Amino acid sequence: MTKPEWRSYAHDDIAPKDRYKLMSGAIVPRPIALVTTISPEGILNAAPISFFNCLSADPGILALGVETKEDGSIKDTAANIRRTGEFTVNMVSAAMFNAMRICSQTLPPEEDEIALSGLTPLPSISVAPPRLEESPVAFECEHHTTLETSASRQIVLGKVKHIHFRADVIDTEKAYIHQDRMNLIGRMSGPGYVRLNDIFTELEG
Template identity: 50%
Template structure:
């Protein structure tokens, strides 16, 4: 048995995997099945010829607040050529990240179809393009939140992947989600979805609070926890 239960503690043993000895596909499956849930960026870009592209990415997150940096991991095509998103960002230095909620999840999945470059994914998905205010590419009206970004830095990881860092220059947020006095986003109302492994997705409809403790609070709580554990 690979993961036997430890007889004394009830804990299961770990399987150790050497990433140098497994294939790229196996590494991919382990990573996307372990780093979950991942937020989804539905990225809109515009080619200099005016063609708009929309594509979802789950290798995505927020890396910094000052400067405000979002990160995308974009895999190249099978022939190692750039995907439309990467090419458009390189040519224009701009992109917009649209947050995916439950309401536009099916439309997001349409945007994942590998259409030819001349096809407008937003039109295929029934989504509405709104002209950007600080960038030349549009944001999506139906998205609950959108971040207009200027390219901050691009990192090439070998031949297969580009890491694109974007500095947020403007944000659009649906008014019912935003508390203007506290600068607070109503995360339950946001109803964002996340990417799991395989074809799986998750919701954010069940949440809980766990405040970070001060040293003093931990010191006061520690004896009680030790007695309970004993």
């Protein structure tokens, strides 16, 4: 058997733009958080974040990797979390794809992405930012910690306060999630996405 060839790079020798392309292209698929926040002035915001995951279940901690804008200023999501201490993570199903893409546009802070996308806000229980009716699962979070990793990136940790499941995706007696019924999508590199319904427990061949 021919041994594979390798290409190895020192992290600091890779330009940040290329580093992003290499890492986001290799660490796939990534779940997508459609994060809803409210500014202190009461303006709703929704933004998809694919540098996102669950880091702990005891307590429940979710992590968001939020980039700054091209001019170095903080994006609305991070700014609202910093100022209010609250956010809601809505998991993105395939049916939400087009609306999620609308929310990914760069808009003025006073623009309501939820209204523009046609998504439906529902009242949260523990926090002010709404959850989205179209999302099969939503996590209400309070701000825990923000790590200022660089001038271009903040890692926001949120402590889960309340979880909402659409009734058909959860077996409440067994605390079991029917993942196929959520029909979630994940982020690949560049413009690519993937459906996450090819689920298996063993793989042959």
